[in-house]
Amino acid sequence: MPSPAVTRAHALAAEGRHRDAFAALAEASGAGDSDALRQLADWRIQGGIVRRDLGEARALLQRAAAAGNDDAALLHAFFAANGVGGPSDWPGALESLRELAPRIAQARAQLDALADFALDEAGGPMTTPQLERLSESPSVAVARGLLGAAECAYLVSRATPMMAPSLVVDPATGRMGPHPIRTCDFASFGVYYEDFVVGAINRRIAALSGTDHAHGEPLQVLRYFPGGEYRPHMDALPATDNQRIVTVLVYLDEDYEGGETDFPELGLRFRGRPGDALMFANVDAEGRADPRARHAGLPVRSGTKLVASRWIRRTRFAYPPPTPILADS
Numbered sequence: 670m671p672s673p674a675v676t677r678a679h680a681l682a683a684e685g686r687h688r689d690a691f692a693a694l695a696e697a698s699g700a701g702d703s704d705a706l707r708q709l710a711d712w713r714i715q716g717g718i719v720r721r722d723l724g725e726a727r728a729l730l731q732r733a734a735a736a737g738n739d740d741a742a743l744l745h746a747f748f749a750a751n752g753v754g755g756p757s758d759w760p761g762a763l764e765s766l767r768e769l770a771p772r773i774a775q776a777r778a779q780l781d782a783l784a785d786f787a788l789d790e791a792g793g794p795m796t797t798p799q800l801e802r803l804s805e806s807p808s809v810a811v812a813r814g815l816l817g818a819a820e821c822a823y824l825v826s827r828a829t830p831m832m833a834p835s836l837v838v839d840p841a842t843g844r845m846g847p848h849p850i851r852t853c854d855f856a857s858f859g860v861y862y863e864d865f866v867v868g869a870i871n872r873r874i875a876a877l878s879g880t881d882h883a884h885g886e887p888l889q890v891l892r893y894f895p896g897g898e899y900r901p902h903m904d905a906l907p908a909t910d911n912q913r914i915v916t917v918l919v920y921l922d923e924d925y926e927g928g929e930t931d932f933p934e935l936g937l938r939f940r941g942r943p944g945d946a947l948m949f950a951n952v953d954a955e956g957r958a959d960p961r962a963r964h965a966g967l968p969v970r971s972g973t974k975l976v977a978s979r980w981i982r983r984t985r986f987a988y989p990p991p992t993p994i995l996a997d998s
């Protein structure tokens with residue numbers, strides 16, 4: 670049961686009285702209501718009612734955690750680990766995760782999955798696997814065992830309840846929507862979901878690709894049932910000043926037939942074992958979209974294919990915030 674202030678704020682927002690709802694939450698937050706602090710943090714993350722402000726959200730989560738809200742404490746630890754809304758403090762965040770573990774099963778599950786790999790002080794990998802090059806230009810390469818079995822299983826278990834039918838950018842309209850080009854389900858690990866395991870995986874992907882982990886779009890997990898496919902496409906965007914320069918795919922399971930990743934222009938077809946990564950460049954030496962990097966996830970014939978996908982931009986990436994209803998908030 671949420672606190673009375675949160676219930677009241679929801680009712681006011683549902684009536685379109687957003688300013689009153691915000692005032693109710695702000696007042697209760699000021700009085701130390703941990704539910705109100707948590708709710709206000711959510712609004713600051715979403716940015717639909719009030720202005721998105723991840724730094725403010727992180728501060729609110731910290732206060733909610735201090736007032737005894739474990740769920741806020743866990744999300745605050747994710748923010749601190751991954752440098753959301755402020756600097757990254759991996760060791761401090763890990764300490765919080767360990768404190769929460771006796772009370773929160775999800776915190777224990779993360780600590781277990783993290784045990785697959787030795788991490789440095791900042792959550793980065795101690796080593797990265799050797800790259801086997803499959804194509805010189807555009808560069809396509811394989812890194813065997815980039816993820817461990819526990820990490821693959823953890824990603825799948827976290828992604829499964831979040832799965833929704835895929836959306837892609839329609840080149841005709843520029844809008845996101847369902848499209849026959851990608852007939853799989855997907856789960857995206859944005860700020861709410863980028864936990865310690867996802868953060869450690871993103872850092873390993875960054876180390877492999879020689880990029881900064883803040884340059885990646887949220888890690889996605891794609892799930893293809895029989896007949897599901899991702900038709901030939903380029904990951905590079907038609908017009909952007911922050912191009913998707915490189916893609917890393919990590920195969921998460923093997924109980925399926927078909928579903929190879931196919932590069933028609935290169936005569937190359939690949940399917941990895943669980944934990945294997947395929948990395949390819951989407952741009953040429955001048956940074957322009959490289960049509961030879963066009964690729965497909967071929968139709969799955971039987972079973973279920975699960976793959977993690979990370980599109981890495983040239984520079985830091987964040988989704989633009991929505992326009993808030995309370996513009997002056």
Ligand SMILES: O=C(O)CCC(=O)C(=O)O
Nearest residue numbers: 899929930965966976978
């Ligand atoms: O599922 C695959 O093999 C391809 C996925 C893909 O092309 C992508 O995520 O951009």
Ligand SMILES: [Fe+2]
Nearest residue numbers: 902903904964
């Ligand atoms: Fe792709």
